[in-house]
Amino acid sequence: MRERGEAGVIVGVPKETAAGERRVALVPDAVKSLVGEGLELLVEAGAGTAARFGDEAYRAAGASVEPDAKTLYDRADLVVRVQPPSDAEIEALRPGGHLIGFLRPLDQPELARRLAERNVTAFAMELMPRITRAQSMDALSSQSTIAGYRAVLLAAVALPRIFPMLVTAAGTLSPARVLVIGAGVAGLQAIGTARRLGAVIEAYDTRPAVKEQVESLGARFVELDLETGDAEDAGGYARAQSEAFYARQREQLGRRVAASDVVITTALVPGQQAPLLIDETAVRAMRPGSVIVDLAAEKGGNCALTEAERDLEVHGVTILGRTNLPSEVPNHASQTYARNLVTFLKHLVRDAQLHLDLEDEITRGALLTHDGRITNEAVAALAGAPEASSGGDS
Numbered sequence: 001m002r003e004r005g006e007a008g009v010i011v012g013v014p015k016e017t018a019a020g021e022r023r024v025a026l027v028p029d030a031v032k033s034l035v036g037e038g039l040e041l042l043v044e045a046g047a048g049t050a051a052r053f054g055d056e057a058y059r060a061a062g063a064s065v066e067p068d069a070k071t072l073y074d075r076a077d078l079v080v081r082v083q084p085p086s087d088a089e090i091e092a093l094r095p096g097g098h099l100i101g102f103l104r105p106l107d108q109p110e111l112a113r114r115l116a117e118r119n120v121t122a123f124a125m126e127l128m129p130r131i132t133r134a135q136s137m138d139a140l141s142s143q144s145t146i147a148g149y150r151a152v153l154l155a156a157v158a159l160p161r162i163f164p165m166l167v168t169a170a171g172t173l174s175p176a177r178v179l180v181i182g183a184g185v186a187g188l189q190a191i192g193t194a195r196r197l198g199a200v201i202e203a204y205d206t207r208p209a210v211k212e213q214v215e216s217l218g219a220r221f222v223e224l225d226l227e228t229g230d231a232e233d234a235g236g237y238a239r240a241q242s243e244a245f246y247a248r249q250r251e252q253l254g255r256r257v258a259a260s261d262v263v264i265t266t267a268l269v270p271g272q273q274a275p276l277l278i279d280e281t282a283v284r285a286m287r288p289g290s291v292i293v294d295l296a297a298e299k300g301g302n303c304a305l306t307e308a309e310r311d312l313e314v315h316g317v318t319i320l321g322r323t324n325l326p327s328e329v330p331n332h333a334s335q336t337y338a339r340n341l342v343t344f345l346k347h348l349v350r351d352a353q354l355h356l357d358l359e360d361e362i363t364r365g366a367l368l369t370h371d372g373r374i375t376n377e378a379v380a381a382l383a384g385a386p387e388a389s390s391g392g393d394s
C-alpha cells in the first residue's frame with residue numbers, strides 16, 4: 001500500500017472495439033489485486049459483458065465504472081487493452097501516458113510510429129521476452145493455449161465422425177486421426193486436447209527439440225527427410241526456411257495430410273507470412289468430410305486454400321480460417337490474459353507508482369515506444385523503411 005499519501009497510478013480498462021473481440025484486458029479478480037496495490041482502476045461500462053464479467057463485479061472489486069471511454073482516457077495514466085487501439089483511440093490517449101496490449105509490432109510497425117508520435121510509452125505483449133522469469137507475463141502463450149484447445153473442439157464439431165474409438169453392439173468406430181503441424185504452445189495444447197477426446201495423433205515441427213514434448217503427450221512425431229539443424233533461433237522460435245525446403249516439406253507432409261481426418265496447423269515464423277505447408281493437391285487427397293483448422297490464417301494460412309475469417313468447404317474438406325479463437329472462449333482467455341497483465345504491472349509498479357527500469361530485461365524487452373521514439377530496434381527498422389508504410393511487400 002502507499003505510504004506517502006500520493007495518488008496511485010490510474011489504470012483504465014476500455015471496452016474492446018475491434019470487430020468480434022469479446023475479451024477484456026482485466027477481469028474483476030485482477031482489478032481487486034491491483035486495487036490492493038494502491039492503484040486506481042477505471043473500467044468502461046460494459047467492458048467485461050461479452051466475457052461474462054458484469055459491471056457490478058468490477059465495482060465490487062474496487063473499480064470505478066465509467067459511463068464512456070472518454071472519461072477513462074482523459075483520466076488514466078495507463079490504459080490496458082487486448083487489441084491495438086484504433087486511430088481515434090490513439091488520439092484519445094494522453095501524451096506522456098502509458099499503454100499495454102497486443103500491439104502487433106512486427107505486423108503493424110506504423111502503429112508503433114503513431115504511438116511514438118503521440119508520445120505514449122507503449123508495451124507490446126508480443127515483445128515480452130520468453131524467459132523463465134517472464135513466463136507468468138507471457139500472453140502469447142496464455143492465448144495460444146486457449147486457441148489450441150478451441151481449434152480441436154471446432155474440428156470435433158465439424159467432423160462427421162467422432163474422435164474416440166468406440167466398440168459398441170452396433171459395431172466398432174475407429175478413432176479420428178489428427179495431424180498437428182507446428183507443435184509450439186498452441187500445437188501442444190491441441191495435441192493434449194485431441195488426446196483427451198480419444199483421437200490418434202501425429203505431429204510435426206521443424207524444431208527438433210519439440211519431438212520429446214510431442215511424444216510425452218502421447219502423440220507420434222512425424223519424421224521427414226529434411227535438414228532442420230538450424231530450425232531454431234536463440235529465442236526458441238522457428239527460423240524461416242527456403243522455398244525449396246517448404247516445397248519438400250509440402251510434398252512429404254502431403255501423405256500424412258491425406259491420411260488424416262483432422263489437420264490443425266499452427267506453423268508460424270515471427271514477423272513473416274505463414275509458411276505454406278498444405279497445397280491444393282494435398283487437400284484434394286483428403287477424404288470428404290475431413291477438417292483443417294488453420295491457426296495461421298491471419299498470417300496468410302499454412303493451407304493454400306484458407307481464407308481468413310471464413311469457414312469454407314473445398315473439395316469436400318472443411319477449412320476453418322478463424323483468426324481470433326481466444327475471443328471465442330472470452331471468459332477464460334480474459335482471465336489468463338489479465339493474470340499476465342497483473343504480473344507485468346506489479347513488475348512495473350513500486351509504491352503504487354510506475355517505475356520503469358529500462359535496464360531490466362523484461363521492461364526493456366516489452367517496451368515498444370518511449371520518449372517519442374520506437375525503442376524496439378526491429379520495429380523501428382520496419383517503421384522507418386519506406387515499404388513498411390507504403391504497403392510494399394518486403
Ligand code: NAD
Pocket residue numbers: 129130131132134135138140141144181182183184185186187204205206207235236237238249266267268269270275277
Ligand atoms: P509460434 O506461434 O511462433 O509458432 C508455432 C510453431 O510453428 C513453432 O513451434 C514453430 O517451430 C513451428 N513452425 C514454424 N515453421 C514450421 C514449419 N515449416 N513446419 C512445422 N512447424 C513449423 O511459436 P510459439 O508456440 O509461440 O512458441 C515458440 C517457442 O517459444 C517454443 O519453443 C516455445 O517452447 C517457446 N516458449 C518459451 C517460453 C518460455 O520459456 N517462457 C514460453 C513460451 C514459449
